[in-house]
Amino acid sequence: MFENTLIIVAGFVILLWGADRFVIGAASIAHNFGVSPLVIGLTIVGFGTSAPEILISAVSSFDGNPGLAIGNAIGSNITNIALVLGLTALIIPLSVRSETLKREYPILLAITLGSLVLVMDGNLGRWDGIILVAGMFVIIYTVTMLGLRSRKTDPIAQEYEDEIPKGIKTSLAVFWFIAGLLLLLLGSKLLVNGAVSIATAFGVSDVIIGLTIVAIGTSLPELAASVMSAFKNEHDIAIGNIIGSNMFNLLAVLGLPGLIHPGALPEGILERDFPVMIGLTLLLFIMAYGFKKPGRINRVEGSMLFSAFIAYQIAIYLGAH
Numbered sequence: 001m002f003e004n005t006l007i008i009v010a011g012f013v014i015l016l017w018g019a020d021r022f023v024i025g026a027a028s029i030a031h032n033f034g035v036s037p038l039v040i041g042l043t044i045v046g047f048g049t050s051a052p053e054i055l056i057s058a059v060s061s062f063d064g065n066p067g068l069a070i071g072n073a074i075g076s077n078i079t080n081i082a083l084v085l086g087l088t089a090l091i092i093p094l095s096v097r098s099e100t101l102k103r104e105y106p107i108l109l110a111i112t113l114g115s116l117v118l119v120m121d122g123n124l125g126r127w128d129g130i131i132l133v134a135g136m137f138v139i140i141y142t143v144t145m146l147g148l149r150s151r152k153t154d155p156i157a158q159e160y161e162d163e164i165p166k167g168i169k170t171s172l173a174v175f176w177f178i179a180g181l182l183l184l185l186l187g188s189k190l191l192v193n194g195a196v197s198i199a200t201a202f203g204v205s206d207v208i209i210g211l212t213i214v215a216i217g218t219s220l221p222e223l224a225a226s227v228m229s230a231f232k233n234e235h236d237i238a239i240g241n242i243i244g245s246n247m248f249n250l251l252a253v254l255g256l257p258g259l260i261h262p263g264a265l266p267e268g269i270l271e272r273d274f275p276v277m278i279g280l281t282l283l284l285f286i287m288a289y290g291f292k293k294p295g296r297i298n299r300v301e302g303s304m305l306f307s308a309f310i311a312y313q314i315a316i317y318l319g320a321h
Contacts, residue, residue, distance in 0.1 A: 007193060008217075011188070012217045014190065015052040018052075025177030027048075042143050053076050054248070056069065056253075058256050059192045067210065068210040069254075071269075072210040073249050073250065073253035074273045078277050078312060081283070082306065091230065096235060108243050111135070111250050111251065116274055122265055128258045130258070135255075136248065136251035196209075276312055280308065
């Protein structure tokens with residue numbers, strides 16, 4: 001048991017560092033080739049913060065554990081909204097001014113409901129996976145166009161301008177990109193092996209491990225990024241990272257098990273986890289959209305989100321025993 005715990009911890013550490021190097025490398029390459037910081041932020045950074053979940057999804061599906069991948073996809077979205085944004089807003093209330101983000105909220109909600117429609121039959125089939133993964137490329141293009149349309153007036157553009165790494169030579173950027181990808185693969189393999197062993201030892205399903213331990217661990221980059229962005233008064237990035245990550249989680253992380261290892265959804269996903277994820281996504285939309293004024297997530301709303309996360313974890317624990 002102790003050995004498996006060490007393997008999981010090592011996997012998390014390697015994953016987090018690999019994701020950081022991957023994003024720095026990819027963002028620097030794009031910046032050196034003249035790509036707009038806003039486009040880099042909306043695509044590469046959003047994809048990079050979901051890279052741990054994507055690699056875990058692929059590795060666990062190839063290893064015959066699609067439940068871990070599905071649990072990680074749904075659990076990460078729940079964790080991102082309830083834990084990451086909840087804790088961030090408790091520390092520093094968040095204000096949203098970005099018009100780009102206001103256009104992304106309905107897209108995230110549509111993706112969330114669309115993914116539910118695809119799996120309402122209780123199965124995550126190969127065609128479901130194809131539709132979700134293809135949707136990822138459509139969303140990347142759509143979000144890029146939305147960002148470019150408002151880049152001159154959108155405050156998030158300046159926030160990304162300040163955050164995108166500069167002064168890194170292309171050769172070094174390529175090195176970090178490749179090294180980050182290899183570290184992500186290694187960390188994912190270690191984490192999946194350790195998580196499956198822990199699940200077997202405790203007699204719980206791999207989907208429960210994916211919804212809890214793995215989801216929380218792979219959401220650590222989002223937590224760190226959101227808290228640091230809030231301290232820097234970059235509130236739009238703090239929320240934008242979550243929106244982008246949740247889109248990629250549903251399209252790529254949930255889509256890969258359908259492509260690689262199609263089959264029936266694990267027990268409880270449709271009845272318990274999807275409703276929680278949809279409810280939290282609706283709450284995020286109501287709190288942060290702002291409608292005719294800037295959106296805001298205050299400390300009271302942050303405490304509501306964080307309390308929802310605690311209640312959800314308790315429900316999972318009780319349901320597994």
